[in-house]
Amino acid sequence: MTLNDPGSRQRYETRLNRVLDHIYDHLDEPLDIDRLAEIACLSPYHWHRIYQAMYGETVATTVRRLRLHRAAGYLANGSMPIAEIAERSGYSSLQSFTRTFSAVFGMPPAQFRKAGTHRRFRPAESGGDQMVMxxxxxxxxxxxxxxxxxxxxxxxxxxxxxxxxxxxxxxxxxxxxxxxxxxxxxxxxxxxxxxxxxxxxxxxxxxxxxxxxxxxxxxxxxxxxxxxxxxxxxxxxxxxxxxxxxxxxxxxxxxxxxxxxxxxxxxxxxxxxxxxxxxxxxxxxx
Structure with missing residues (x-):
């Protein structure tokens, strides 16, 4: 079997796609590297290196990024309490969630909810910085x-x-x-x-x-x-x-x-x- 064998390549894709499906469907749960290795049917010593080579980031970075983007959606589009968003995003404390969210989004969660870019599209709430034709x-x-x-x-x-x-x-x-x-x-x-x-x-x-x-x-x-x-x-x-x-x-x-x-x-x-x-x-x- 050669390195360019399409059958081998497709098997790796299929295995890692199962990992991605599991990550997206279980963002509320703790990250279990060994469980993901089982889902991938790959060695727990090596599968994450294959993942990083194919997707350009570590699996931990993927999970963190997805949870934070989902948190921004909760803040912009709903009224879920920030403490609950923090818990669902895998943070053990509101303080650690606030610190990480602020570092990534440039403002703490409460301020993002009140003054994020989504507010530009709501003229009554935008304070004058609203969209125009x-x-x-x-x-x-x-x-x-x-x-x-x-x-x-x-x-x-x-x-x-x-x-x-x-x-x-x-x-x-x-x-x-x-x-x-x-x-x-x-x-x-x-x-x-x-x-x-x-x-x-x-x-x-x-x-x-x-x-x-x-x-x-x-x-x-x-x-x-x-x-x-x-x-x-x-x-x-x-x-x-x-x-x-x-x-x-x-x-x-x-x-x-x-x-x-x-x-x-x-x-x-x-x-x-x-x-x-x-x-x-x-x-x-x-």
């Missing part, structure tokens, strides 16, 4: 052929599909500066039950490649799109969508096209502070 630009987008992995469930969990996709790309040496990361979202979370929400984690590559499961090809249709650039944590974007649809679209005189919206991620959450993450939210127009 000119914050949206109309852009002509060509058809985009997207290598993608399907996801069903909470949009906040689409990272599971992205990690599967990134592992698939890394194993084939397809990373390049020209590739573009996108997420395609098919359903309205205000109407469709969370467990049934459909989305795709995708990447636009500079050249055509041979596709194999769990990856497939999908297209983003060409046309005019209203593009709102969001700066800040992904957990903040629910308010951005509400403003884009409820304020901008209604006042613009335009109508949404019969096609899904998509997001383009302009930097990498693994090496970018959450406050500096840039996302283009793209709404198709007639």
């Amino acid at each position: 000119r914050d949206v630009v109309i852009r002509e987008v060509p058809v985009m052929e997207v290598v993608s992995v399907e996801h069903t469930g909470s949009y906040m969990q689409i990272g599971k599909a992205f990690d599967t996709l990134i592992g698939w790309i890394a194993a084939r040496g397809l990373f390049s500066p020209e590739m573009r990361m996108v997420g395609i979202f098919y359903d309205d979370p205000g109407v469709v039950p969370e467990a049934e929400l459909r989305s795709r984690a995708g990447v636009v590559l500079p050249r055509r490649v041979e596709i194999s499961a769990p990856v497939s090809m999908t297209s983003i249709p060409a046309g005019e799109y209203a593009v709102l650039r969001h700066k800040g944590p992904y957990g903040d974007m629910q308010a951005a969508y509400q403003w884009l649809y409820g304020v901008w679209l209604v006042q613009s005189g335009r109508e949404a096209a019969d096609a899904p919206c998509f997001e383009e991620y302009l930097n990498n959450p693994k090496d970018t502070p959450p406050s500096e993450l840039l996302t283009d939210i793209c709404l198709p127009l007639r």
Whole structure:
């Protein structure tokens, strides 16, 4: 068997995808390295090195990052007590959670809830620093052929599909500066039950490649799109969508096209502070 044997490579991908699924589905539980090794069916001495080589970060870093991004979503979009968020994020004390959250997000959790970037999209609460119509630009987008992995469930969990996709790309040496990361979202979370929400984690590559499961090809249709650039944590974007649809679209005189919206991620959450993450939210127009 050679190092480039596709069967061997796919077995590693399948094993580590099981690990990722378990991590995403058990973020409230303590990190058990030995249990993850069992799920991967790999040696507990070596599997985490394979994981880091394929995903670019340690498994502990993955868990910490996912818990903190989820915590930001809880703070921006709900009223869960901060002490409960800290506990669900794996911190033994509110103080340690506050310290870590402040270091990553640039402000403590209570301040983030009151003054995070999501507040810009709520004029009554923004203190004047609110979004205006000119914050949206109309852009002509060509058809985009997207290598993608399907996801069903909470949009906040689409990272599971992205990690599967990134592992698939890394194993084939397809990373390049020209590739573009996108997420395609098919359903309205205000109407469709969370467990049934459909989305795709995708990447636009500079050249055509041979596709194999769990990856497939999908297209983003060409046309005019209203593009709102969001700066800040992904957990903040629910308010951005509400403003884009409820304020901008209604006042613009335009109508949404019969096609899904998509997001383009302009930097990498693994090496970018959450406050500096840039996302283009793209709404198709007639």
